[in-house]
Amino acid sequence: MARTTPHDHPITEGEPLYRRIATKLLGELRDGTIPPGERLPGERHLAEHFEVSRETVRQALQMLRRDGLVSTDRRGSHATLPGPPVETPASSGFPVGARWATRSAVTRATVAWEVPPPGHAEALLVAPARPTLVHRYWSASADGRELRTAVTSFSAVALAEVQELGRYRDRADGTGAAELRRAYDWMRRAGLTLHHRDTITRIAGTPSVRVTRRVHDQHARPLEITDLVMDAQQDALVYEFTVPAAV
Structure with missing residues (x-):
């Protein structure tokens, strides 16, 4: 039997909640909100973002890992979508003057x-x-x-x-x-x-x-x-x- 992934099917009310969350998360990964190779937010943040339990998020991530769309190591979970790398931004970061997540x-x-x-x-x-x-x-x-x-x-x-x-x-x-x-x-x-x-x-x-x-x-x-x-x-x-x- 061929393997199915979240993007193979539209969201329907009858499917498990974790699959619906996996589909939504995959959509955000594909639109560049979290570029390939960058660390995903933690389970707690994702649970708050999608308004579900951490267990549901954990199941959704496990599904994406099984399909090779997310990998997890000691540094956390990362998007591993196929395709060319995200282009280097040609414009300055948003908002003007922003300093994002540095030690300083x-x-x-x-x-x-x-x-x-x-x-x-x-x-x-x-x-x-x-x-x-x-x-x-x-x-x-x-x-x-x-x-x-x-x-x-x-x-x-x-x-x-x-x-x-x-x-x-x-x-x-x-x-x-x-x-x-x-x-x-x-x-x-x-x-x-x-x-x-x-x-x-x-x-x-x-x-x-x-x-x-x-x-x-x-x-x-x-x-x-x-x-x-x-x-x-x-x-x-x-x-x-x-x-x-x-x-």
């Missing part, structure tokens, strides 16, 4: 479906009081002194055309961890050419600066706006660059 920094990121901060709605052409996907990022150096905080709001265009972003709407409760570091690569894979405009200004009376990033596509449609506040000592600077769509 502690980071946290969440997403929520809510009304964007003042100024963001106008920049994104979002109607007043209309909610959208809002991403919040926080980072501190190991000694806790160097802080970085960023708030990003996405436009309706970004959510409609970038499948990976749109999927976050139903689970954007503002509490769970959010992995959006490949957001710009997702946009490029969706055929969008990214035009970044970053404005950096000193915050009067503080040792910090504010970086405001606005991203448009090749049709001048707004995709996202980010406000980053970080410790620095420099004057205002504005620069622009364009990242072509993925071929």
Whole structure:
């Protein structure tokens, strides 16, 4: 009898819960949320993410391991999907100024479906009081002194055309961890050419600066706006660059 894998069948209500979770996890592995070779989140995190028990997650991972889609060693579980390696990001990481999971920094990121901060709605052409996907990022150096905080709001265009972003709407409760570091690569894979405009200004009376990033596509449609506040000592600077769509 031929072996079947989660992607051979659509999700149905009658199948075991662990198989449905395996199918959902496989979908996130395939869309690049967790690139091949990178460690998967722990069982506890996955259980919270999919709102199931850790035992269900354990069974789903075992199923993916059996089908050669996940491997586990002393460092944890890793995606081992076949195919070419994930391309090296051609654009800067998301959000601007992010420092992800290094020994010298502690980071946290969440997403929520809510009304964007003042100024963001106008920049994104979002109607007043209309909610959208809002991403919040926080980072501190190991000694806790160097802080970085960023708030990003996405436009309706970004959510409609970038499948990976749109999927976050139903689970954007503002509490769970959010992995959006490949957001710009997702946009490029969706055929969008990214035009970044970053404005950096000193915050009067503080040792910090504010970086405001606005991203448009090749049709001048707004995709996202980010406000980053970080410790620095420099004057205002504005620069622009364009990242072509993925071929």
